[in-house]
Amino acid sequence: MSNHDSKIACDTHGNSNATFICQHLASGEGLGFNLGYGPDNPDELCPDAWCDKCEEVLDAEGEWNDKSEAFADIKVMCEHCYEEIRDRNWIQDDDVYHNLVTESFAFIEPRHKEFLEMYNVGNYERWDWYQETGRLVFSNNGTPELEADIHFSGSYSTASESWMWAWANSSLDEKVKVSSRLIKELGEDLDLKQLVAGRWIGTEVDGWEMTSVLAKAIDAIGVYRTPTSNGFIYMAITDVRWLEK
Template sequence: MSDEERNVECGVHGSSAATFICQHLQSGEGQGFNVAYDPEQPDDLYPDAWCDQCDAVLEQEGEWNDRAEAFADICVVCAECYCQSRERNWHEDEETLHALIAESFDYLQAQQDSFMATYRIGEHKRWDWYQETGQLIFSNDGKPAVECAVDFVGTFSSHSDTWMWAWANESFLELVKARSRAVRELGESLDFLKLACATWSADPVDGWEMTAVMARQLGAIGSYRAPSERGFLYMVVREARWVS
């Protein structure tokens, strides 16, 4: 299928990826948001979605048959409309989410203070990261000083003001993004949109919050944010050592 066939023209947002949601999600609010993960596309940015009412009918029928499909009346919408619908309809315990983020920040701050002091992170002249080896290296005058094993958390785009988890980023190698799926699993188990979904509207603070959650989840010893032309790349540090 060509890129043009995968896109839909939205009267509000222009040309965008075509996504599929039930009729109730299209204009509803607080309807619940259930998604169908395709085992052949486990990292799909916008999996097909339907509301709690449709999910109840689907459970009664046991499959997507004529009755369930007629009740859902699946609509084609653009990616931006999909994300807006998801935010309107998603159910989550905000108090529990905020507590998780706060606890994660406390964890990362303690680890980060030790990491920065032990390896003098703010004093080195240069840093470079390498996907092929999963390393972040700090150096001085062309000589490596500190070598870190890292996992990518995700990226914040200053162009679109969105967050994307590393596991959903096709430009990242599996070596550096695989462990970010641990946060997705946590988000799915607790029904937290920001942890479970590939991409959503965000700001740089969201990037640090997601980094803190992943650091705590993986037991990281620190974190690092690398600037890019389009925003920032966030990563957590599993281990570090002085090269010499």
């Protein structure tokens, strides 16, 4: 339905990636937000989107054709306008979201406490993670002493005050981000924007919440975050072991 390799000059946000939404979403509120991921790009940050009324017409027609496309009357928006429109139109049960976060915290909190106490993680001089192996290594005096298996949940940018899921970050290796797609699938089942949207405005606390959801999904034993030049990378830990000195 659209070409996502194009750019657009937005009066508000400047030059940005082009996205495509139905005419109703552009000026609407609470109209529903249906996503159409391209088969060649299932990790697309801003997939084509249309409202619930357009979804009804699409279902009736069985495909995108002259009638369904005329009803949708697709508009081009920059990716930042897209995210604002998505937040304005997405419909979900917030109780489901809050219950999920609460249950996830309850799951990981005692495990994480035990992990910290057993391995004294806070006492190491240095940490290094390696995307190609999916491992986090803690060292003292230049000697690696502890190694953990990690799964990135996502990253938080202090510059844009936004959370980005690992699956939506093209700079990350498949090894460390593949597990995050489980949460995207869960979000699609529960219709939860925070789990489905690749990037959204949030806080550092949201980063811990999303990481706890991943931790519960993959039966993690702890969570961790490391600083970046403009924020943090969050991860769940599934296994840990001492290294021979």
